[in-house]
Amino acid sequence: MTNQLSPEIPFCTWSRPIGLGWDKPYTVRYASNIDDGPWHGMPLGGFGAGCIGRSSRGDFNLWHIDGGEHTFKNVPACQFSVFESNGTSSQAYALSTQAPDDRTLKAWQWYPTFPGTEGTGNYHALYPRSWFVYENVFQAQLTCEQFSPIWAGNYQETSYPVAIFLWNAHNSTDAPITLSIILTWQNMVGWFTNALKSPQVQVRDDGSPVYEYQPRWGESQGNYNQIVENTQQFGCVLDRVGSNELLQEGDGTWCIATVKHPQVEIFHHSRWNPEGTGEEIWQSFAKDGSLPNYLDPTPATENTQLGAAIAIRFTLQPGETLEIPFVVAWDLPITEFAAGVNYYRRYTDFFSKSGNNAWAIASTALQEYQTWRSQIQTWQQPILGREDLPDWFKMALFNELYDLTSGGTLWSAASELDPIGQFAVLECLDYRWYESLDVRLYGSFALLMLFPELEKSVMRAFARAIPQGDHTPRIIGYYMTIKAESPIAVRKVAGATPHDLGAPNEHVWEKTNYTSYQDCNLWKDLGSDFVLQVYRDFLLTGADDVEFLADCWNAIVQTLDYLKTFDLDGDGIPENSGAPDQTFDDWRLQGVSAYCGGLWLAALEAAIAISEVLLTHRRGNAEELALQKSIYEAWLEQSRPIYDQKLWNGQYYKLDSESGSDVVMADQLCGQFYARLLDLPDIVPRDRAFSALKTVYDACFLKFCKGEFGAANGVRPDGSPENPKATHPLEVWTGINFGLAAFLVQMGMKDEALRLTQAVVEQIYDNGLQFRTPEAITASGTFRASTYLRAMAIWGIYLVIN
Numbered sequence: 001m002t003n004q005l006s007p008e009i010p011f012c013t014w015s016r017p018i019g020l021g022w023d024k025p026y027t028v029r030y031a032s033n034i035d036d037g038p039w040h041g042m043p044l045g046g047f048g049a050g051c052i053g054r055s056s057r058g059d060f061n062l063w064h065i066d067g068g069e070h071t072f073k074n075v076p077a078c079q080f081s082v083f084e085s086n087g088t089s090s091q092a093y094a095l096s097t098q099a100p101d102d103r104t105l106k107a108w109q110w111y112p113t114f115p116g117t118e119g120t121g122n123y124h125a126l127y128p129r130s131w132f133v134y135e136n137v138f139q140a141q142l143t144c145e146q147f148s149p150i151w152a153g154n155y156q157e158t159s160y161p162v163a164i165f166l167w168n169a170h171n172s173t174d175a176p177i178t179l180s181i182i183l184t185w186q187n188m189v190g191w192f193t194n195a196l197k198s199p200q201v202q203v204r205d206d207g208s209p210v211y212e213y214q215p216r217w218g219e220s221q222g223n224y225n226q227i228v229e230n231t232q233q234f235g236c237v238l239d240r241v242g243s244n245e246l247l248q249e250g251d252g253t254w255c256i257a258t259v260k261h262p263q264v265e266i267f268h269h270s271r272w273n274p275e276g277t278g279e280e281i282w283q284s285f286a287k288d289g290s291l292p293n294y295l296d297p298t299p300a301t302e303n304t305q306l307g308a309a310i311a312i313r314f315t316l317q318p319g320e321t322l323e324i325p326f327v328v329a330w331d332l333p334i335t336e337f338a339a340g341v342n343y344y345r346r347y348t349d350f351f352s353k354s355g356n357n358a359w360a361i362a363s364t365a366l367q368e369y370q371t372w373r374s375q376i377q378t379w380q381q382p383i384l385g386r387e388d389l390p391d392w393f394k395m396a397l398f399n400e401l402y403d404l405t406s407g408g409t410l411w412s413a414a415s416e417l418d419p420i421g422q423f424a425v426l427e428c429l430d431y432r433w434y435e436s437l438d439v440r441l442y443g444s445f446a447l448l449m450l451f452p453e454l455e456k457s458v459m460r461a462f463a464r465a466i467p468q469g470d471h472t473p474r475i476i477g478y479y480m481t482i483k484a485e486s487p488i489a490v491r492k493v494a495g496a497t498p499h500d501l502g503a504p505n506e507h508v509w510e511k512t513n514y515t516s517y518q519d520c521n522l523w524k525d526l527g528s529d530f531v532l533q534v535y536r537d538f539l540l541t542g543a544d545d546v547e548f549l550a551d552c553w554n555a556i557v558q559t560l561d562y563l564k565t566f567d568l569d570g571d572g573i574p575e576n577s578g579a580p581d582q583t584f585d586d587w588r589l590q591g592v593s594a595y596c597g598g599l600w601l602a603a604l605e606a607a608i609a610i611s612e613v614l615l616t617h618r619r620g621n622a623e624e625l626a627l628q629k630s631i632y633e634a635w636l637e638q639s640r641p642i643y644d645q646k647l648w649n650g651q652y653y654k655l656d657s658e659s660g661s662d663v664v665m666a667d668q669l670c671g672q673f674y675a676r677l678l679d680l681p682d683i684v685p686r687d688r689a690f691s692a693l694k695t696v697y698d699a700c701f702l703k704f705c706k707g708e709f710g711a712a713n714g715v716r717p718d719g720s721p722e723n724p725k726a727t728h729p730l731e732v733w734t735g736i737n738f739g740l741a742a743f744l745v746q747m748g749m750k751d752e753a754l755r756l757t758q759a760v761v762e763q764i765y766d767n768g769l770q771f772r773t774p775e776a777i778t779a780s781g782t783f784r785a786s787t788y789l790r791a792m793a794i795w796g797i798y799l800v801i802n
Helices: 279-288 358-384 391-399 402-406 437-443 445-450 452-465 477-481 526-539 546-564 594-616 622-647 670-677 686-702 734-746 750-766 789-801
Strands: 014-017 051-054 060-064 079-085 090-094 121-126 129-134 141-147 162-170 177-186 223-229 233-240 253-259 265-272 307-316 321-331 334-336 342-344 470-475 488-492 782-784
Touching: 051 402, 079 279, 090 279, 121 391, 141 358, 162 177, 162 307, 162 358, 177 253, 177 265, 177 279, 177 321, 223 265, 233 265, 233 307, 233 358, 253 307, 253 358, 265 279, 279 307, 307 321, 321 358, 358 391, 391 750, 391 789, 402 789, 437 445, 437 526, 437 734, 437 789, 445 452, 445 789, 452 526, 452 546, 470 477, 526 546, 526 594, 526 670, 546 594, 546 622, 594 622, 594 670, 670 734, 686 734, 686 750, 734 750, 734 789, 750 789
Parallel strands: none
Antiparallel strands: 014 121, 051 060, 079 090, 079 177, 121 129, 129 141, 141 162, 162 321, 177 307, 223 233, 233 253, 253 321, 265 307, 334 342, 470 488
């Protein structure tokens, strides 16, 4: 706690008036998919620790506490409130503009919004920090800064389950002002686990596998609250009566805490009813900013709820400023997948695994928050200070990292095999499986650049999975959507690169290839995606981790051999089969395709480069390495001219060799982008790449809805649709657009890249999609697949600009 002015809020935040709604936010394209509405704010919490979210109207409404599961619900009892008195008059408000829908807490006064131009303040966000600036209501100048200790290259504090709320109060009037700030919180111990321990997997109407999640919401029997303090700090631990059974998912503690200060009085209430009127809190607080200092550790009985509260009261003389930290911490150490499949979270490597550490975590935060904030600023400032990057780009660059916190993120405790633990982020909330390899081809640039060891841990998990097989038979959901009989497919063929690392209801990292929308054993991009990401992760992290390449080499050999079996005509390039068999999994490609064929060529180049590194460092059997290298060189020599012969039409590369389509595919030269990124030989002549890229920019972006939305995945050269009823070709995919923009920068078209990127960023951040960026948007104002991994591809643009 310090007597100092608040540091300036960075100028390139996403900002919105507190409580201001949206006239016409984007709505979900398919009713069965998740659409929480636009009230999303920046999430708080460490990677894999679970997170909470607070929207721009002030309500705490996102509860991603159970790894991989989604709960979106305003909990009114979890809130800050402020009392202010100037000696002659006083006022008190709970700091959300959203009063409870169910008439609970009706004694409380909720923060006002004014009609017209005079607002009551602004919300700002620049991940991992956000701010509420309160205006035109209180006489004091009040700001609350919110953050968690997340910064690049940090593998400890970044995992902590904690949120800091740093209050700055300044009296600019000529009379003393008394303020009181209260933090109330509901005891939620035991709520965040699936009551259905073996939920049945069903096929949703869009063909995706889905299971039911029923959190133990509101099951608070046995919960109790107790006051804790030391010489410098004061808090309240929210706990549950222990049982003789082992700790389970959802068990543990929460804690709210603040610091002691000579200028400040601290009040508390350890047991109030969040489902009542809230009078036991509000009566004294609204009167003079105090609480009754009520202590009652009695556990809750069935069907009762408990709230806790701590408040600090102080008087500011004219011109005086005070900074006061509050903290919310939680220690719920276990993530459970299928019943009995338990992992400890990464932060338990630094605190014990007991579940009793919420107070210790909160106490650490109160000691270290200034250092943590300084670390964040040191990490971000070189980017924020760049004059060659527009403010909107810096805003989106950092805010798109929200997904590393709230994307159902898992980060397990360290083990001998995984010395910094295992890591995973969901593809999205609707497609609830982890680290989809085709998606992370673009979407993993942020992790690679900021947390390279976590990136490598993900790729090692894929390398371990490639040799594994699982012959469980499944029906394929896509055929249900087109009302055709589904073939039966095995879950995972040995040697095939899996699509994903599994889902939260089974066993992530061990049971892979969860999605059954398509038979991903038949996909023609996944093997190439794997090889390219392995070499990328080696090359762009210093090109010295030869051990990483050696760990992945056998999987590379196995999966390239497997992928080559789809070269049915022997021309050197695996053919697409006509069923959607790549990342655009509603889009039929036939024969050699520009997308998959280009990735294959680049992957062969990468495999040759990897073999050379391993030979140079004498890692592995030199004779076998040399043989594999010669095989890949022969395949490459045969297939490179075939790619041009079959696909180049004089202006751009055709969608594929056999469909006869004249569609311009936006991502047709992803393979060329990757080859250049990894300093490999071009897979196509540079002049042809440039011609194709200009055609994409013109047709898919400028001529598609006049460039308002971004680039569509695939349209005719005049910007018109080949099939007006098509799905994927006419969607604008956020991450594909960012990948395309990176390619534009790479080819010397930076202005065009930024124009394209800006169009997409504005659609997201102006239309209620912030902090839930979807895979796809459409020209009719709909979106699909929120909280999508691929959008972190914006870091690929920054990488190439550098």
